[in-house]
Amino acid sequence: MIYFVGAGPGDIELITVKGQRLLKTADLVIYAGSLVNPALLNECKEECIILDSAMMTLEEVIKAMVEEEMKGEDRVVVRLHTGDPSIYGAIREQMDLLDERTLKYEVVPGVSSFCGAAAALKKEYTLPNVSQTVILTRMEGRTPMPPKEELSMLASHQATMIIFLSVSLAKEVEERLIKGGYREDTPIAIVYKATWPEEKIYKGELNQLSHIIAENHITKTALIVVGDFLGDTYERSKLYDPGFTHMFREAIK
Template sequence: MIYFVGAGPGDAELITVKGKRLLAEADLVIYAGSLVNPELLNTCKKETTILDSAKMTLEAVIKTMTDANRLQESCTIVRLHTGDPSIYGAIREQMDRLDAAGLAYEVVPGVSSFCGVAAALKKEYTLPDVSQTVILTRMEGRTPMPPKEELSLLASHQATMVIFLSVSLAKQVQERLLSGGYQEETPIAVVYKATWPDEKIYRGYLNQLAQLIESHHITKTALIVVGEFLGDTYLRSKLYDPTFNHMFREASQ
């Protein structure tokens, strides 16, 4: 069986219980070496074959998995992706090829880096009367964006925004967000390697974004978050309001 496993955002303890168990049972592990915490590999057996996919093509990854599966009938294979494999994980193209080869696989979700960022910031993305929507997106680079998902169009919603894979394009990100409707004084944060031991957090306002990233020499492995959820003004949740009646509790007044 082949398992696509989310490794979590960085902290080795943030992999799921199931993901850790599968790593301990694996005969072959192919991991995203540029992003996955290598400490996780200590969970593997001594005889486990461990390969870094940063040096492999899609074709090489698939061939390695299919060959191992055919050579050993009971082989357990883990394809270890950073964060949650469904977000910028490029797993669909792998699954399609495994389907074509008639090989069984399972996806084990993981903690995404955007969840790790919220935890690092000690903030809630969905505050009452501030934002009830979280947009996960990126700036176009070598991978283009669908026209309707251009950053300034998404910015027009004024929702909480988490921007992946874009710190190297900080000036363009800042320009697009401002042209889309965010105000210059909109709070922002840049979180480098959230949940890793060398995590760093930089806070400011949208009109400072590009300068903030440049001055701290951040070129990769960081997320940009934008929105008023980073501020201190919000309404109390109705869920625990004593005046709010719901199916589990009668209003007290």
């Protein structure tokens, strides 16, 4: 069986129990290079074959999986992806090729870095009367964006926004967010390597974004987090409001 496993955002204790169990039993692990904390590979048994996919093409990854599967039905292959494999994991193309070969596989979810960033910031992305929507996106680079997902168009919602894979384009990110409707003084944070031992957090306002990134020499492995949820103003949740009735509790008069 082949397993696509989310490794979590960096902290080795944030892989799921199932993911950890599969690493311990795997005969082959193909992991996503510098994006996955290599300390997780210490869970693997001594005879496990470990390959770094940073040096491999899609076809080479699939070939390694297939060859391991051909050794017997009891073989366990783990494709170890950073965070949760459903977000910028490029797993669809792998699964489609496995489908063509009628090979069985399973996806094991993981903790995404955007969840790790919220924990690092000690903030809640969805606050009453501030934001009830979280947008996960990126700037276009060599991978283009669908026209309706261009950053300034998404910015028009002024929701909580988490921007992946874009710190190298910080100036353009800043300009497009302001053009789209965010205030220049909208709170922002840059979370570098969320939950890793070397995690760093930088805070400021949107019009300072590119300056903060340049000043601190951040070039990769960081999330840009934007929105008023980073501020201090919000309303209490109705769920725990003593004056609010719901199916489990009557309001206190």
